[in-house]
Amino acid sequence: MIPVAFDYERATSAEQALSLLAEHGDDAKLIAGGHSLLPLMKYRLAAPAVLIDIGRLEELSYIRDEGGELAIGALTRHFDVENSDLVQSQVGLLAAATAEVGDPQVRHRGTIGGAMAHGDPASDLPAALIALGGSLVIDGPSGRRQVDVDSFFTGFLETALSEEEMLVEVRVPKMPESTWSFQKFNRRAQDWAIVGSAVVINNDSCGVGLVNMDSRPIRASAVEEAISNGASATEASELAAEGCEPPADINAGVDYRRHLARVLTRRGLEESGR
Amino acid sequence: MQVTININGQSVSHDVEPRTLLVHFIREQAALTGTNIGCDSSSCGACTIHLNGEAVKSCTMLAVQADGQEVTTIEGLADGDALHPMQQAFHECHALQCGYCTPGMVMAAVSLLDEKPDATEAEVREGLEGNLCRCTGYHNIVKAVLQVGGAK
Numbered sequence: 294m295i296p297v298a299f300d301y302e303r304a305t306s307a308e309q310a311l312s313l314l315a316e317h318g319d320d321a322k323l324i325a326g327g328h329s330l331l332p333l334m335k336y337r338l339a340a341p342a343v344l345i346d347i348g349r350l351e352e353l354s355y356i357r358d359e360g361g362e363l364a365i366g367a368l369t370r371h372f373d374v375e376n377s378d379l380v381q382s383q384v385g386l387l388a389a390a391t392a393e394v395g396d397p398q399v400r401h402r403g404t405i406g407g408a409m410a411h412g413d414p415a416s417d418l419p420a421a422l423i424a425l426g427g428s429l430v431i432d433g434p435s436g437r438r439q440v441d442v443d444s445f446f447t448g449f450l451e452t453a454l455s456e457e458e459m460l461v462e463v464r465v466p467k468m469p470e471s472t473w474s475f476q477k478f479n480r481r482a483q484d485w486a487i488v489g490s491a492v493v494i495n496n497d498s499c500g501v502g503l504v505n506m507d508s509r510p511i512r513a514s515a516v517e518e519a520i521s522n523g524a525s526a527t528e529a530s531e532l533a534a535e536g537c538e539p540p541a542d543i544n545a546g547v548d549y550r551r552h553l554a555r556v557l558t559r560r561g562l563e564e565s566g567r
Numbered sequence: 568m569q570v571t572i573n574i575n576g577q578s579v580s581h582d583v584e585p586r587t588l589l590v591h592f593i594r595e596q597a598a599l600t601g602t603n604i605g606c607d608s609s610s611c612g613a614c615t616i617h618l619n620g621e622a623v624k625s626c627t628m629l630a631v632q633a634d635g636q637e638v639t640t641i642e643g644l645a646d647g648d649a650l651h652p653m654q655q656a657f658h659e660c661h662a663l664q665c666g667y668c669t670p671g672m673v674m675a676a677v678s679l680l681d682e683k684p685d686a687t688e689a690e691v692r693e694g695l696e697g698n699l700c701r702c703t704g705y706h707n708i709v710k711a712v713l714q715v716g717g718a719k
Contacts, residue, residue: 294607301568301585301631324632331627332608344585348632372621396697397682398612398675401621402628482696483610 296334303346307432307461310347314457315434317343323459324348325368326402328395329411353406353461356380365463367406372397374405384465386473386493390421393475396483409445410460412452412509414540415485417477419446419510423502424473424491427465433458449508471495474564476557477504480544487544488553490533492561497521501561506537506554513537516558526567530559570634574599575643585631590614592630593640601641601670605699612698615671615678616640622678624697641670644677652715653677662711664702672698672708680716691717 304310314321322341324330325348333339347353353368356377363383365374374380375391394400394408394417408418409429422442429440434457445453454460473493477486489504490513499520501513515532534551541547570587571580574597581596593602593616602625605613609627616625617639625638644651650658653673663669672695679686679694686694691712692705700708 295588295591296586298584298586301629303631327629327632328609328627331629335608346632395609396612397679397694398615398622398624398697399609399627401618401623482693 294335296331297337297340299334299341300343301346302343304350307347307350307353307459310345310350310459311432311434311457313343313345314459317345318456321345323410325404325407326370327407328399328403329407329413329416347459358383358467359464362464362466365405365465367410367460367462368404369406371395371400371403371405371408375400383467383469384425385471386425386475386491387418387421387465389473390417390475390491393417393477393489399483405463406460409463410452410454412446412448412450414446414449414507414509414511415505416510417475417486417489417491417504420489420502420504421475421491422463422465423510423512424493424500425465425468426500427463429453429460430462430464431458432461437461439464443512446509446511451509468493468495472565474561476561476564478553478557488539488550488557490554490557490561492558492565494520494562494565494567499562499567501533501558503533503537503554503558506534506539506550508538508540511537513554513558516562520562520567526559526562529567530555530562533558568631570630572597572630572633572636572638574638575640583630585629587630588626589616589628589630589633589638590625592633593625593638596630599640599642603667603670605667605671610699611668611671612675613668613671615674615698617674617678620678620681622675622697639674641673644673651677653680653711656711656714657708660707660711660714662703662707663700668698668700672700676708676712676715680712684716686712686717688713688717 320342519529533554539550603613605611
């Protein structure tokens with residue numbers, strides 16, 4: 294399968310990538326690892342006229358300890374996140390969820406920024422970022438802005454990024470004492486989750502993000518609230534599918550997905566010590 | 568667009584369309600047909616090669632993304648007539664039947680042991696999750712990888 298023809302531009306700096314975006318606007322797409330975009334282009338579900346390659350911008354590949362938070366450059370590869378001592382010790386859930394993305398070959402190419410900017414409800418990392426209460430740093434013509442994870446995913450493959458903006462950093466609160474669990478249900482080893490549940494318990498607060506339970510990555514607010522009001526894992530997990538409108542496809546219908554959300558969230562809460 | 572890739576130590580330069588996939592550049596421009604195309608959608612791993620020493624799926628990369636980089640294919644593993652230890656182990660353990668997945672499987676296995684020289688059997692099985700084999704049931708493949716390295 295070969296994508297529709299396009300023009301190719303290789304950005305040599307983040308600044309140049311932004312000016313290329315400004316120049317080509319709607320016709321252009323950014324490509325980093327390409328493991329979300331290229332399959333769409335090969336299936337001809339996407340046909341950008343211009344591809345702006347940001348895959349070599351070393352300046353956006355880093356993991357930094359910034360006091361209360363870790364700052365992760367958008368072009369940091371899954372392989373580097375999953376194997377980072379800093380991520381493993383400070384935000385264990387993120388390391389565990391990243392290790393569940395695709396397979397080793399995919400994780401050698403895919404980036405954390407790409408996974409977020411793609412905004413796929415079936416993707417593992419957005420749900421983990423929701424559970425962790427992270428934020429996203431966006432650069433664009435009017436400068437930098439920071440968006441809370443709850444305002445970032447706006448619809449199916451839609452995010453708060455405008456056509457002329459670029460995701461440059463993902464920020465996650467450090468929680469070295471947290472307990473967590475990433476539950477992913479699929480049929481074959483490297484498949485997308487049919488449903489997934491990311492759970493983190495830090496002190497008395499609980500975060501739960503769900504994979505593939507709505508048109509966008511979604512927070513299980515009712516579960517979080519129940520846990521903070523003292524509910525047991527069994528009681529709280531009964532509320533996991535509340536407010537969700539899960540998709541139906543060849544792998545699972547709506548009711549089965551609701552069932553999976555409840556079971557996986559209960560297992561996640563239990564594994565996190567609740 | 569002029570693309571130059573160092574493949575198995577040789578510089579290969581061709582004028583290709585930006586939409587040319589890396590696997591097609593390897594098979595058609597460099598005429599190295601050991602790298603197979605299986606699912607063509609990054610699931611099966613038959614097209615696995617090394618990009619700067621790490622296993623990647625060449626059906627899900629553009630040749631332009633590899634411009635100026637180092638690629639190793641299955642043809643680049645052996646040292647003259649001497650098989651790479653992983654190839655030798657696949658041979659000795661009968662880790663193949665039809666052979667279609669084998670080039671990708673060997674490349675993934677070499678990359679796996681580069682990263683985890685002491686991989687346990689479970690880690691080898693998990694580390695090869697990106698490569699599908701429809702004949703062997705994986706048993707002899709895992710045996711071959713553990714013969715080369717891994718936890719003894």
